[in-house]
Amino acid sequence: MAVLELSNIRKDFGSQTILNGIDLAVEDGEFVAILGFSGTGKTTLINLMAGLEKPTAGSVTFRDKPVTGPGPERGVVFQSYALMPWLTVTSNIALAVRSAMPKLPAKDLAARVQKYIKMVGLTHAATRRPAELSGGMRQRVGIARALAMDPEILLLDEPLSALDALTRGNLADEIEAIWEADRKTVVLITNDVDEAIVLADRILCLDPNGTMGAEFRVTLPRPRGRTAMNHDPAFKALRAEVTGHLIAAGAHATE
Amino acid sequence: MTAIDPSQLAEAREAKRTRRLTRINKAEGWFKVIGLPFMAPLLRAIAGDDPRGQMKLLWQTLFVPILSILCFLGLWAVLAPKVHTSLGTIPGPAQVWSQAVALDAAADREAERRVAFYERQEERNAKLIADGQRDKVQNREYTGRPTYYDQIWTSIKTVFMGFVLATLVAVPLGIAAGLSPTVNAAINPLVQIFKPVSPLAWLPIVTMVVSALASGDGGMSRSFIISAITVTLCSLWPTLINTSLGVASIDKDLVNVGKVLKLSPWARVTRLVLPSALPLIFTGLRLSLGVGWMVLIAAEMLAQNPGLGKFVWDEFQNGSSDSLARIMVAVLTIGIIGFLLDRMMFAIQNLITFSDKR
Amino acid sequence: MYALPRAYAKASAGIARNDERYLEFSQLHKIYPTPKGPLTVVEDVNLKLRKGEFVSLIGHSGCGKSTVLTMAAGLNPISKGAIVLDGTYVEGADPERAVVFQSPNLFPWLSARENVAIGVDRVYPTASRAERQDVVEYYLERVGLVNAMNKSASEMSNGMRQRVGIARAFALSPKLLLLDEPFGMLDSLTRWELQEVLMEVWDRTKVTAVCVTHDVDEAILLADRVVMMTNGPQATIGKITEVNLPRPRTRKALLSHPDYYAYREEIIGFLEEYEHGHKKEAA
Numbered sequence: 001m002a003v004l005e006l007s008n009i010r011k012d013f014g015s016q017t018i019l020n021g022i023d024l025a026v027e028d029g030e031f032v033a034i035l036g037f038s039g040t041g042k043t044t045l046i047n048l049m050a051g052l053e054k055p056t057a058g059s060v061t062f063r064d065k066p067v068t069g070p071g072p073e074r075g076v077v078f079q080s081y082a083l084m085p086w087l088t089v090t091s092n093i094a095l096a097v098r099s100a101m102p103k104l105p106a107k108d109l110a111a112r113v114q115k116y117i118k119m120v121g122l123t124h125a126a127t128r129r130p131a132e133l134s135g136g137m138r139q140r141v142g143i144a145r146a147l148a149m150d151p152e153i154l155l156l157d158e159p160l161s162a163l164d165a166l167t168r169g170n171l172a173d174e175i176e177a178i179w180e181a182d183r184k185t186v187v188l189i190t191n192d193v194d195e196a197i198v199l200a201d202r203i204l205c206l207d208p209n210g211t212m213g214a215e216f217r218v219t220l221p222r223p224r225g226r227t228a229m230n231h232d233p234a235f236k237a238l239r240a241e242v243t244g245h246l247i248a249a250g251a252h253a254t255e
Numbered sequence: 256m257t258a259i260d261p262s263q264l265a266e267a268r269e270a271k272r273t274r275r276l277t278r279i280n281k282a283e284g285w286f287k288v289i290g291l292p293f294m295a296p297l298l299r300a301i302a303g304d305d306p307r308g309q310m311k312l313l314w315q316t317l318f319v320p321i322l323s324i325l326c327f328l329g330l331w332a333v334l335a336p337k338v339h340t341s342l343g344t345i346p347g348p349a350q351v352w353s354q355a356v357a358l359d360a361a362a363d364r365e366a367e368r369r370v371a372f373y374e375r376q377e378e379r380n381a382k383l384i385a386d387g388q389r390d391k392v393q394n395r396e397y398t399g400r401p402t403y404y405d406q407i408w409t410s411i412k413t414v415f416m417g418f419v420l421a422t423l424v425a426v427p428l429g430i431a432a433g434l435s436p437t438v439n440a441a442i443n444p445l446v447q448i449f450k451p452v453s454p455l456a457w458l459p460i461v462t463m464v465v466s467a468l469a470s471g472d473g474g475m476s477r478s479f480i481i482s483a484i485t486v487t488l489c490s491l492w493p494t495l496i497n498t499s500l501g502v503a504s505i506d507k508d509l510v511n512v513g514k515v516l517k518l519s520p521w522a523r524v525t526r527l528v529l530p531s532a533l534p535l536i537f538t539g540l541r542l543s544l545g546v547g548w549m550v551l552i553a554a555e556m557l558a559q560n561p562g563l564g565k566f567v568w569d570e571f572q573n574g575s576s577d578s579l580a581r582i583m584v585a586v587l588t589i590g591i592i593g594f595l596l597d598r599m600m601f602a603i604q605n606l607i608t609f610s611d612k613r
Numbered sequence: 614m615y616a617l618p619r620a621y622a623k624a625s626a627g628i629a630r631n632d633e634r635y636l637e638f639s640q641l642h643k644i645y646p647t648p649k650g651p652l653t654v655v656e657d658v659n660l661k662l663r664k665g666e667f668v669s670l671i672g673h674s675g676c677g678k679s680t681v682l683t684m685a686a687g688l689n690p691i692s693k694g695a696i697v698l699d700g701t702y703v704e705g706a707d708p709e710r711a712v713v714f715q716s717p718n719l720f721p722w723l724s725a726r727e728n729v730a731i732g733v734d735r736v737y738p739t740a741s742r743a744e745r746q747d748v749v750e751y752y753l754e755r756v757g758l759v760n761a762m763n764k765s766a767s768e769m770s771n772g773m774r775q776r777v778g779i780a781r782a783f784a785l786s787p788k789l790l791l792l793d794e795p796f797g798m799l800d801s802l803t804r805w806e807l808q809e810v811l812m813e814v815w816d817r818t819k820v821t822a823v824c825v826t827h828d829v830d831e832a833i834l835l836a837d838r839v840v841m842m843t844n845g846p847q848a849t850i851g852k853i854t855e856v857n858l859p860r861p862r863t864r865k866a867l868l869s870h871p872d873y874y875a876y877r878e879e880i881i882g883f884l885e886e887y888e889h890g891h892k893k894e895a896a
Contacts, residue, residue, distance in 0.1 A: 037800050037801065037802035037803070038800040038802075038803070050511075050515065052511055052514060052515075069514070070511075070514045070515040070517070071515070071517065072515065072516065072517060074515070075515070076511070076512075076515050078508045078511070078512070080506075080508050081508075082506065082508035082509055082511065082512045084509065084512075084526075084527070084530065086530045086531075086533075086608075095516070095526065096516055099516040099517060099518055099522070100516065134674075149516075161800075164674055164794075164797065164827040165826075165827035165828040165829065166673055166674070166827050166884060167674065169881075191800045191801045191802070192801060193801070226881060226885075227878060227881050227882055227885055230874045230875075230877050230878035230881065231874075231878070236868075236874055239868065240865075240868045240869055243864070243865070243868060244865060244868075246801075246802065247802075247805070247864070247865060250802045250806075305646075
């Protein structure tokens with residue numbers, strides 16, 4: 001059953017059409033990656049899913065009900081982490097849990113916050129503020145915050161783009177492990193082919209003209225270690241195929 | 256029997272030194288905040304950490320400022336006697352210093368007189384009670400001339416009154432303007448028009464309004480209220496503008512987080528808007544207090560509020576040979592107090608706002 | 614028809630004193646004094662580059678690879694050891710060692726042409742005005758900015774600015790080109806495009822180059838040798854791999870080359886080996 005459905009979406013900013021004719025159905029428990037370059041309206045697309053923006057035409061439905069605004073059942077992880085700089089790791093996550101579950105007793109709330117801090121491996125840094133954390137650690141907090149609200153679907157808006165390539169790889173492996181644990185429905189926006197292949201069940205390419213391009217099924221067995229995959233002919237083939245499609249679509253757009 | 260290992264001793268000493276240096280490094284930020292940046296290198300040099308490097312820092316933070324002050328005093332001493340005014344030559348540093356001492360002595364004398372007045376009154380009253388004339392007992396307030404210190408204190412009280420009023424008006428208004436473009440559009444033209452108005456222009460209006468509304472008794476004198484409100488009117492704007500700017504420029508992603516978390520309007524203001532905008536609000540408050548202190552002196556001159564402004568005005572009208580030197584004492588006092596007020600705000604700002612560097 | 618401009622050819626025609634050891638890092642150290650005693654960030658780096666060689670420097674963040682690069686640029690004093698370029702010791706910044714940073718630091722109020730011209734006017738003092746103009750235009754053309762030469766830097770996208778940065782560096786006719794994560798701020802497509810632009814311009818000039826990067830694919834694509842650094846502090850060279858892939862290279866061709874993934878695995882393997890221990894802090 002489709003959890004989140006977009007049908008025939010168009011989004012204009014002024015006279016410019018950013019997204020056009022987007023149809024997309026995300027199945028329950030599925031990990032979907034939307035792959036595209038900057039300027040293809042990726043972030044607009046996830047904002048539509050989150051309810052932070054409204055489509056010019058077409059509809060967004062979540063469990064068959066139209067999406068009218070943001071809500072805690074759709075957790076968002078932002079590219080820029082979006083942590084409150086004046087709050088510690090614990091307080092940042094507690095703020096989210098408190099607003100998602102206002103009736104939770106204080107003791108359970110603290111336990112819940114701790115559980116998710118532990119899940120992303122930041123117990124030793126729980127009392128630090130964002131400025132005292134590296135980029136990778138900050139994004140772990142962002143992920144823990146989104147997960148701690150117990151959303152039904154997780155929307156990841158280029159969560160790793162601001163990190164260096166090596167940290168990005170590590171954190172991608174970790175996101176895969178966290179996802180394995182409870183198989184929540186996830187939509188990932190990314191511009192990194194490797195990230196999409198390591199994480200997703202399905203890769204959808206967003207073309208520079210704002211329409212959906214090719215779709216690739218990723219059937220590689222999990223867990224998908226980055227080193228081991230260099231042997232895997234299926235991985236190499238898929239990587240070449242996806243990269244080829246992107247380069248072609250990109251070249252087409254710049255002509 | 257255990258012998259004390261000298262290497263162990265040296266190690267302990269080294270550890271102690273490291274701890275001391277860490278403490279100095281921590282304190283360094285605060286020394287800078289309160290305006291004593293030379294303390295950290297001085298302490299480090301005493302603790303024996305890279306004395307040559309510290310001397311370089313000390314040269315920058317301590318000796319250069321001292322030298323520049325000495326140069327200024329020297330130039331002043333040489334040039335002042337060359338300018339002749341109707342009140343004699345411009346006083347040099349020595350005369351100004353002697354007037355400062357004289358003002359201090361006058362304050363002491365005034366204090367003595369005050370004590371003596373109350374002693375006499377006590378004595379008289381005690382005697383009257385002893386004579387059985389209890390109905391004739393009188394307790395009167397001493398009404399001597401305000402001392403220089405009283406005048407300083409009056410000025411500080413006035414500026415704070417005006418500043419607190421300005422803050423109470425400007426911060427909520429600024430938050431409203433930052434949150435709502437409509438409110439901002441409504442307020443903005445008024446802000447732009449009234450911001451450049453001089454305190455001297457406000458004063459007559461404020462005087463008339465206050466005279467009509469306030470009777471002048473009940474603890475606060477009319478001149479005090481007039482001066483304070485003039486300060487409010489002039490120091491409102493920096494806080495208002497900076498607050499609305501701070502609120503309007505909250506990171507868009509943080510605003511989105513607030514939406515996703517569905518924070519209530521109250522939680523949004525207290526948990527998101529205020530903490531984000533606090534650094535800029537404080538920048539505004541610091542500017543406001545600075546403006547307020549500058550405006551106050553002018554307001555006091557005209558409103559005859561018994562503070563530093565009135566002191567300067569009275570001395571100017573007085574026109575004795577010491578007046579210029581006394582006015583210069585006041586000028587330096589005003590400058591130093593203004594500096595201390597700014598440092599105080601800066602220290603509070605550092606204390607309560609988050610910073611990316613920590 | 615794409616011959617190098619005359620002024621450039623003249624400026625770069627000097628005969629190298631030693632082609633095999635054109636650039637040499639020997640026993641290079643970087644030591645920072647701290648209240649707790651000296652901290653060795655980079656320890657005993659030894660590396661020789663041939664003239665016209667392209668070397669990638671890869672390692673985890675904080676491993677000191679950028680420190681090595683800034684020392685070679687002369688922007689960061691050398692604590693111990695030496696860097697010798699074409700027979701002379703590196704000391705202080707000099708246009709003969711051009712640097713491309715992550716953000717190109719253009720003057721926002723100048724056009725692309727003027728931004729490149731600033732450096733060019735200084736390094737070709739004997740060339741005529743027209744000859745200097747030639748150099749500027751030649752490199753702006755090579756990086757694909759034919760139609761945007763008169764655009765001011767403030768109107769450009771990040772990708773275009775970095776193109777100007779690359780043109781500026783090459784136009785200086787440097788003896789050594791230093792690239793410090795040059796494409797780190799760009800999205801993948803722009804990154805891929807610029808890597809190919811860089812390859813194309815480099816193939817024409819064959820200037821000796823060192824590129825610091827985080828990106829394994831970028832390291833392989835660009836370099837003749839990939840130098841892998843161990844983790845800091847006390848970072849040093851852990852392993853060097855010779856990349857024997859045919860030039861000119863394109864990303865698409867490399868992805869289907871049979872040896873490509875072997876190189877990739879070797880480098881990722883090395884890096885993974887060094888991330889254990891302080892994985893959490895590093896990430």
